[in-house]
Amino acid sequence: MVKETDMNACEPHRRRGRPVQMDSAAREEEIVRATKALLMSSSLDEVTMAAIARETGMSKRTIYAHFDSLEALLRRSMAEIGKVIFLPLNEVEKTKPLKERLSLLLTLNKPPVSEDRKREFLRTLIAKAHVYPNLAREMCQNGRGILRGYICAELEEAVREGVLKIAPGRLALAAEILMDMAFWDPVPSLLDPDYIYPVEGDMALRREAAIEIFLNGCLTHRP
Incomplete structure (x- = not known):
């Protein structure tokens, strides 16, 4: 991809x-x-x-x-940045097995900035959430919310095909749990100045392990 x-x-x-x-x-x-x-x-x-x-x-x-307003401009700009970070599957990728589709969705296209700069931006946004409430809210919706929607669509199709067993009304919750499993918690990196952010290889290992554990808990038939 x-x-x-x-x-x-x-x-x-x-x-x-x-x-x-x-x-x-x-x-x-x-x-x-x-x-x-x-x-x-x-x-x-x-x-x-x-x-x-x-x-x-x-x-x-x-x-x-x-x-x-500046907030309106920031909201528009951040929404466009989000569009290149969280991408839907293309027609070829949609034909791949479920595990690969989830891996592609959870492999984010990160902006070309350092981890330190991203953390500093997030710290500032959290501190100014009361000043830019709509920007903070839309960052969640246009970031994690978009990704949750993509994953929900894949899980829903897998349930419909009988591949996964997820209780009705819990698809969004299942998608949230999978994302929590796949991504590191950013809070320690915001609090600890000496925090060492995981490298790409560690992130890939966590992502694939999360998908495997998640699917093993939801598959209707064990391989």
């Missing part, structure tokens, strides 16, 4: 002098692109309307004509 973040969409691209003329849709897309680039390279506190204006070569007044 090819999961590569569009690097060009995240790289800063500052304009010099008078910005070229754009239609409204292109201008809005440029504002979002610049905001995503800043989110990837700066702390959340540094992603201000003034910084976005500098990045785009536009005035703050122009930006406010498209987004009535």
Whole structure:
């Protein structure tokens, strides 16, 4: 499964002098692109309307004509970043065995930023959740919520085909349990400054073990 973040969409691209003329849709897309680039390279506190204006070569007044608040712009930008992290299966991948489909879904396409920067962003967002409540809420919905939906769809199909046995009404809970098993708890990394984040190999081992344990508990017939 090819999961590569569009690097060009995240790289800063500052304009010099008078910005070229754009239609409204292109201008809005440029504002979002610049905001995503800043989110990837700066702390959340540094992603201000003034910084976005500098990045785009536009005035703050122009930006406010498209987004009535910084939070609205951050929400749109974070939603687009989420779209390249949590990807649905393509038509070829949908034909693979259930175990492989779940593994593909749980293998996230991580943004091209360091673990330290991601943790710092998360710390800041948690601290400012009362300032940006809609952003914090939508980050959960557009991140973990999207992934839960993809996994639920696969589990539902497996139940319908008689491969898995999961009680009616518990598919979402089963998906949540599988995600909890597959991913490390981020809280220790936010609290402990000396925390060593697991490397990709350790994450892959945990993911595959989680899927195996989960399926062994839900399969209707043991191999």
